[in-house]
Amino acid sequence: MFDDFFTRALIGGIGVALVAGPLGCFIIWRRLAYFGDTLSHSALLGVALALLLELNITFAVFVVSVIVSLLLVILQRRASLSSDALLGLLAHSALAVGLVVLAFMTWVRVDLMGFLFGDILSITTFDLTLIWGGGLFVLAVLARIWRPLFAATVSYELATAEGIKPDQANVIFMVLMAAVIAVSLKIVGVLLITALLIIPAAAARRFASSPEQMAVTAIVVGVVSVWLGLNGSLEFDTPAGPSIVVAALLCFVLSLIPIKVPYLRK
Amino acid sequence: MLVSLENAGIFRSNKWLVRGVSMGVEPGEIVTLIGPNGSGKSTTAKLALGVLATDEGTASRKEKLRASYVPQKLKLSPTLPLSVARFLCLTNKADRHQITAALRATETDHLAAEQMVNLSGGEFQRVLLARAILCSPEFLVLDEPVQGVDFNGELALYKLIEDIRNRLDCGILLISHDLHVVMSTTDRVICLNGHVCCSGTPANVASSAEFKSLFGERAASGLAFYEHRHDHEHRPDGSIETRDSAPDGRRGPEGGVSPPPASQKISSANPANPNRNNQDKVNQDV
Ligand SMILES: Nc1ncnc2c1ncn2[C@@H]1O[C@H](COP(=O)(O)OP(=O)(O)OP(=O)(O)O)[C@@H](O)[C@H]1O
């Protein structure tokens, strides 16, 4: 059944949607959308380095993302620049450096569009193993740190005061984000990873009255978007990654239609 | 001793937010911090909890201390789907009965299924308190816990705080601007203004002639309380000027602090030399 490229794409996409949902919720709760953008933009630098040093692309992207997120934490503590300026600076310089490095390597033929917008239809069985193996591992770790991470998300001070060690959970969370960006690179590409993380979670917000409910709903929205997007791209011959994001956007727009749900009234 | 601060100070943005604070909280005791806005009460509470690290002196806590915290302000993001019941078990595991009991104690059990972002200010404050008492803490820090609570509720909540102290025998660090309550329900009062200005038992403080005049004056003109008893002046920039002696240009005088009358247990500590006057019961306990 994995022989069919479409099936592989579907399974890979669903694997990514599974981890993107809960992680996306934290990105929304913690207002980290720009942070996600920065990490995913720097993924291209990872790609360039992988080609240059002949490393596994997913692995190189993961390492670069972890380094960039640690760099951000350090810079935010020290620099007097505001964090949105820092994020923009890091994101676009990493993207630019990545593009320049790629341009220098005239001997490798790179499908740049594939990295920018994803190349879900070229997913191999090995990629699938990586996505599902990595994805399930990320979910397991996330479940383990869920409680302290959520407490730290609600209030860092409260969590610290009451004996929860939020810093540890925060660092693990960043590593998980780097991992998700690395495995979803092939599905939606550098430019659209953040969309896949936050749009399903944003669509889920309206229908959730508890954090866990929001995470599960985000997964469902993500899976539906992948399914819709891939079928749509087949039907209308559109690029797969952007089609998935458009499908997610449709779900979000649908979620805005006012239906009476009591706890949503602000 | 549950928590003790020893000559603790914290330095941020080129100034000492508080300095030379020595205090401690014992099990079963209510210690209250009073002082004008910006005097470092919340900062001191955070030092005691370990939310902020000391830049000078030490803060020590009992091993594995079960602490609960009602912060002065807590801003929840509207993107968080968080019901009152779920909020109560944020840092602790609790069953339905415990949650209902804690909410009932603060008269908010009808709100259990509400979303936190939809609560009114007073309701929110009550829920914060319910959360703090949920898992029988050993050490409770309440930073202006009844702000925005209605008149009857205020009395009831202060009574609840006393009940909890009696029932759980926990140490409570209370921050309050309500001097009536502070004087009638707490074991020890510490007056802060960037440093410990004076401290002692409320009975001793209240029986002093100074306090009586302070108390009257405060009711009439707000913060007169803090000026009257002082042997020093606070300049707007936070530095200190000793009365009857020339300012030395640095924070705090080298000398010139007159010791408080021996008949009173109010003590006066100088930030540059906080252990100078050691009649203070708090300092002796540490
Ligand atoms: N991170 C910080 N950096 C710089 N200054 C700070 C910081 N945190 C607090 N301050 C300053 O420290 C002083 C003490 O603040 P704190 O919140 O402890 O006052 P407070 O006694 O609790 O006042 P209030 O009665 O208004 O609650 C204030 O002047 C405040 O501006």
Ligand SMILES: [Mg+2]
């Ligand atoms: Mg305060």
